[in-house]
Amino acid sequence: MRRSCRTVLVSLLTLLCAGICAGSAVAQGKPDLTVALSSFSTETLDPVLGGHLVKYYLSMMFDYLVGTTLDGQPSKDGGIATRWENSADYKRWTFYLRKGVKFHNGDDLTSEDVKFSIMRAIGPRSTTGYAGPLRTLIQTIETPAPDRVVIVTKDPTLIIPTYLSRSLSTEGMVLPKKYIEQVGDDGFARKPVGSGPYRFVEQVTGSHIKLTAVDNHWRIGTPKYKTMIFKLVPEETTRLALLRRGDVDITEVSRERVKELEKESFPVHFRREESILTLWWILGPDGWVAPMKDKRVREAMNLAIDRAEVAQSIFAGKADPAAIPLGLSWSFKEIGLKVTPEMYYPYDPVRAKKLLAEAGVGGGFPLEVFAYQLPGLPEGKAMAEAVSGYWEKIGIKVKLVPVDYPAFRKSWVDRKTPGSVGYFNIANRDWIGTYALLEKQAYTPAKANDTVNDPEVDGMIAQVMRQTDKEKINTLMRNIYARIRSEHSGMPLVYLHSAYAAGKKLGKWNPSSVMYDLFLDELASGK
Amino acid sequence: MALAILSVVVFILARATGDPLHLILPMSATPEDYAEARRYLGLDRPYVEQYLSFVGRAVTGDLGMSLRARRPVSELIRQRLPNSLSLAIFAMGVSLAVAFPLGVLAAVKKGTALDRTAQVIAVLGQSLPTFWVAIVLVEFVAGRLQWLPAGGNEGFASYILPGFTLGWFVVAGMMRLLRSAMLEVLDSEYVKLARVKGVGESQVVWVHALKNALIPVITFAGIYFAILVTTAIVVETVFAWPGLGRLAYEGISSRDFPVIQAVVLTTAVIVAVVNLAVDCLYAVIDPRIRYAR
Numbered sequence A: 001m002r003r004s005c006r007t008v009l010v011s012l013l014t015l016l017c018a019g020i021c022a023g024s025a026v027a028q029g030k031p032d033l034t035v036a037l038s039s040f041s042t043e044t045l046d047p048v049l050g051g052h053l054v055k056y057y058l059s060m061m062f063d064y065l066v067g068t069t070l071d072g073q074p075s076k077d078g079g080i081a082t083r084w085e086n087s088a089d090y091k092r093w094t095f096y097l098r099k100g101v102k103f104h105n106g107d108d109l110t111s112e113d114v115k116f117s118i119m120r121a122i123g124p125r126s127t128t129g130y131a132g133p134l135r136t137l138i139q140t141i142e143t144p145a146p147d148r149v150v151i152v153t154k155d156p157t158l159i160i161p162t163y164l165s166r167s168l169s170t171e172g173m174v175l176p177k178k179y180i181e182q183v184g185d186d187g188f189a190r191k192p193v194g195s196g197p198y199r200f201v202e203q204v205t206g207s208h209i210k211l212t213a214v215d216n217h218w219r220i221g222t223p224k225y226k227t228m229i230f231k232l233v234p235e236e237t238t239r240l241a242l243l244r245r246g247d248v249d250i251t252e253v254s255r256e257r258v259k260e261l262e263k264e265s266f267p268v269h270f271r272r273e274e275s276i277l278t279l280w281w282i283l284g285p286d287g288w289v290a291p292m293k294d295k296r297v298r299e300a301m302n303l304a305i306d307r308a309e310v311a312q313s314i315f316a317g318k319a320d321p322a323a324i325p326l327g328l329s330w331s332f333k334e335i336g337l338k339v340t341p342e343m344y345y346p347y348d349p350v351r352a353k354k355l356l357a358e359a360g361v362g363g364g365f366p367l368e369v370f371a372y373q374l375p376g377l378p379e380g381k382a383m384a385e386a387v388s389g390y391w392e393k394i395g396i397k398v399k400l401v402p403v404d405y406p407a408f409r410k411s412w413v414d415r416k417t418p419g420s421v422g423y424f425n426i427a428n429r430d431w432i433g434t435y436a437l438l439e440k441q442a443y444t445p446a447k448a449n450d451t452v453n454d455p456e457v458d459g460m461i462a463q464v465m466r467q468t469d470k471e472k473i474n475t476l477m478r479n480i481y482a483r484i485r486s487e488h489s490g491m492p493l494v495y496l497h498s499a500y501a502a503g504k505k506l507g508k509w510n511p512s513s514v515m516y517d518l519f520l521d522e523l524a525s526g527k
Numbered sequence B: 001m002a003l004a005i006l007s008v009v010v011f012i013l014a015r016a017t018g019d020p021l022h023l024i025l026p027m028s029a030t031p032e033d034y035a036e037a038r039r040y041l042g043l044d045r046p047y048v049e050q051y052l053s054f055v056g057r058a059v060t061g062d063l064g065m066s067l068r069a070r071r072p073v074s075e076l077i078r079q080r081l082p083n084s085l086s087l088a089i090f091a092m093g094v095s096l097a098v099a100f101p102l103g104v105l106a107a108v109k110k111g112t113a114l115d116r117t118a119q120v121i122a123v124l125g126q127s128l129p130t131f132w133v134a135i136v137l138v139e140f141v142a143g144r145l146q147w148l149p150a151g152g153n154e155g156f157a158s159y160i161l162p163g164f165t166l167g168w169f170v171v172a173g174m175m176r177l178l179r180s181a182m183l184e185v186l187d188s189e190y191v192k193l194a195r196v197k198g199v200g201e202s203q204v205v206w207v208h209a210l211k212n213a214l215i216p217v218i219t220f221a222g223i224y225f226a227i228l229v230t231t232a233i234v235v236e237t238v239f240a241w242p243g244l245g246r247l248a249y250e251g252i253s254s255r256d257f258p259v260i261q262a263v264v265l266t267t268a269v270i271v272a273v274v275n276l277a278v279d280c281l282y283a284v285i286d287p288r289i290r291y292a293r
Helices: A002-027 A111-121 A131-137 A177-190 A236-245 A255-263 A295-303 A307-313 A329-335 A349-358 A380-393 A405-414 A431-441 A444-449 A455-466 A470-486 B002-016 B031-041 B047-058 B073-108 B113-127 B130-144 B157-186 B189-196 B201-230 B233-238 B244-253 B257-285
Strands: A032-037 A081-086 A092-097 A138-145 A148-153 A198-204 A208-213 A227-232 A250-253 A268-281 A319-321 A366-371 A397-402 A421-427 A491-502
Touching (some): A032 A236, A111 A131, A111 A177, A131 A138, A250 A255, A307 A319, A307 A491, A329 A431, A380 A397, A444 A455, B073 B257, B130 B233, B157 B233, B201 B244, B201 B257
Parallel strands (some): A032 A227, A032 A250, A366 A397, A366 A421
Antiparallel strands (some): A092 A148
């Protein structure tokens, strides 16, 4: 029996030693850039099936029609179009394409590919972020020459270049027409071909996506890393362990663990104000319901929240109070909006109670608050509990409803629980993206998604859509925000700074302020 | 019959808890986008039609397309199932290697320090939550000591931590079961007779007694093997292991109906196959167990 015991122990130790040896081999140096992410969203390799989050890995495989700068502005250097111009009536947009660009299979990239890609992005298969507005807007696409494409719109518009740029979603990614026609949509989704600095090697669903560098690329020269791997690692402890072992070079890190990594001398990069965490009331079929219909109640609920404390205690100080509902701050500079100190809600529970009393609900009222986690917001439930606590202090009888996001979203768009509260960490973006958000969440005709229910705001949003004078657009955008803020049409909470930890040997990297894009170009650039 | 009932129940439940388009489409999608996507994905058809279409295709091995990844679900299952099977086999191997000697020795040395140690291991194994064990191992063994890989399936070494975490719980249950079964058998008349006839103690314990104590252990191992293959969600999530459990979780959290349906059907088939294998093993171990002719 003793012999049996010894045999078992020796076997287990041998197993452990073998594992350690093999494990150590894995941890040694490598010419790859490995990025660990908590979610790949739909995990698709086809840009039209993506939404926004797939940009993290697809933007290295594909080129956009219009490039973007690190701060999210359309760029003539970063995209297939080297310049573009509009007709006097803003209904014809001509893009001049970069010459000599080839797809990874050797096919030339021409205007036919651009046309095909846009038509596919607005086609029935597409689930991308901005397919809807483009579908409504685009009348036809002309290809007068292989290096020239003309987009004709039904109405005058300024949005075309930005909508097809890297600063928004995936609609602007240029795909190979011939290849897709040859292998079909499903074949392309399994083995995609792009024209970006890295080409597809393999995907193991639920595990990783592996790309390999092309020899030379106009965007980044000779890529610095031969291989780029995106690993799907849902658990943060595991991502950090991989970082410590040197198995990954870049990883998302929660705000509460930033200090720990900084102590260990890991560089932590922030995407400042990457999103705004904003709360809203679910509307009823006919708009606001009592008691939120009364603007004083909406103001009271805003005044009851101590945003500075939430930023400090829930978000480990890696957040800043927000002042305007749906206020995407990356657009503020462009539209000339300056957020003044008096626009921030003070923490004033006394005045909040007074306002509730004036509105006739001094004794409080029942309120359902949905509590759920979101990608990039592991603090979701804790935040919902904290905010509920503030509201209970002013007499509101809060019932927390723990759900997952799809269940909340169904309640929201079906308007089945009017008056209850939900939230989202809305990705920050430039003015076009901001306008697109307002058009969906603050515009009554948007119906299902609307959270604002204000005819005055509706009127201004409709005007932006038809306006081609940028100065007038800026004024309208500023007025929309002023109105939303003065009517307390939502509860802005904080701007979230998202942290990305990097390996100690990783070079200079600016993770940019482009929506859902870590902008690995700079890091991989051999220029 | 059971599969048919299961498929109906899953089909209905999956659709009752949310709309997958709320996750597939971006927040900015319009009602028209929803209608278009619903039409394209075939979700606008009546439920009965969707169900019959699913069953019709499933019997030919076509489990439909994932709504989220737009890939054939059978392809996703093919990618994930081998990972789950190999991890479950590894975990079960580790469990058997630890539980068998410990369980037997704990019974033979009843009341000794060894027995008490085995009981402590059993209590810890069954009371420590799997997620906690997993996180502790990742944090210290992989992250701080850097002895073993933290996640992913990249060779033999990456099996050890998830395999140990999964096996840890099974060890505890199996050891307790084996100990009690062995105690019962060791007290039986035929064992006493064997001893009286002068059969060596080692042979009495490891051959005569153990064989007869195996039936409940094999039943337990069979049930847990099926569980390890299909529902190791926590371990697969913590160790970034691309297995069937995580596919199920992803399917459920994104309301990907075809994936949910396919995973449930695959699970049912695995459970049926494992049960059949266990029944066959009964007959091998105990010749008295045979089908009536």
